[in-house]
Amino acid sequence: MKVGIIGSGEVGQRLGDGFIELGHEVKIGTRDPQKLEAWVEKHSNNRKASSGSFAEAAEFGEDIIAIATLWTGTQSAIEMAGGPASFAGKVVIDVTNPLDYSSTPPRLAVGHTDSAGETVQRLLPDAKVVKAFNTVGNPLMLHPDFPGGRPTMFVCGNDDGAKKTVCDIAFSLGWETVDVGGIEGARLLEPLAMLWIVHYFRTNNGNHAFKLLRK
Template sequence: MKIGILGTGNVGQALGIGFTTLGHDVKMGSRDPAQEKIKDWVNKAGTKASAGTLEEAAAFCELAVLCTVWTGVENAIQLAGPDNLAGKIVIDTINPLDFSDGIPPKLAVGHTESAGEHIQRWLSYSRVVKAFNIVGSPHMFKPDFPGGPPDMFICGNDNQAKATVTDLLKSFGWSVVDIGGIECARYLEPMAMVWIRHFFRINSVNPVSYTHLRAHATVLDLVCRLLLENKTGLKMREIACAV
């Protein structure tokens, strides 16, 4: 598959290496493709890797991975060209982090809104799937955590797109839990803050931290479905008792 990586930071580079290792053709898109770090990444990633502008990466790909910082994502989408991504699957890895008050960051949006929902609106003709946001870049490809294969939570509105992303995640070494539509990004993004705040406290992405996230897969799935589908008419207190 042809993969376009929109973003050149740690996440984009780690996922790009994962995709090329599995035999996919990857083009990394950047505002400045001549950066030394991008040249170094292409050399490291091998013959399946190339670099270009955001627009070139979006036009090249069958599936795009959006992994810029939150403050730059809307501009990156405009530079990539929404028309270049129309009809395509876009994996949204982004956590909407706000560093305006220093470290640790807080969420710029959340609880009644999410980055995932913003991105789906900005890319209204694309099929956005939230994935990879709940772990740090060192553990995205072939994770090795205590307690066995870890779970990756995903959400999105298109079932076929989620099936494709599920297959990719399994090839990366993940089990997958689909928690519903893109509105469920409201829960995945705050969930990521658990390890992000822990990282800034200890300055390490400790695999042990993720075992706690993995242990709550069933609970998170149940809460999302009760709150967002709420076909039972349960009140909040009853939902709390159910979990």
């Protein structure tokens, strides 16, 4: 598959590593091309990594586009990527969390009756938005190794086929998956991310993930 990633921070680069590991081609979109020189060079042996503008990454992502931006820059990044037409018909993985960094730890800027996931779906009405990979820190996104087995990646979205695609990717990267329903489920997953973040700030350690236990 060809995957475009909107956002060149640690999360976007880590997801790019995972997609390349699974054999996919990845282009990360960025405002600063020099920021990704080391990441592209790291994958130079297989020639599956490249960087470009947000618009170039969105065009490249024929199969999947992941949005991994800071929340404050998400809408502008989507606009710079070409707007809704550039995402139409594609699986869009929304990795964002709507964080307000005016305090420490940060707080949710959107919640209860709305969510970042629903906002992204409204901005991209013809895309198949799936909320995923937002409830864990980027070091554990690929092959998390815990004594209790695979942790749980919760996903939500309105398109069942898109969710299956994302669940298959997550499983290949070491997760079990739980589908919590339509994109309004992001109202639950984003506060769950806040629980992960608060525990990180209290312990100064990001070596934790969630698991749904069944009897």
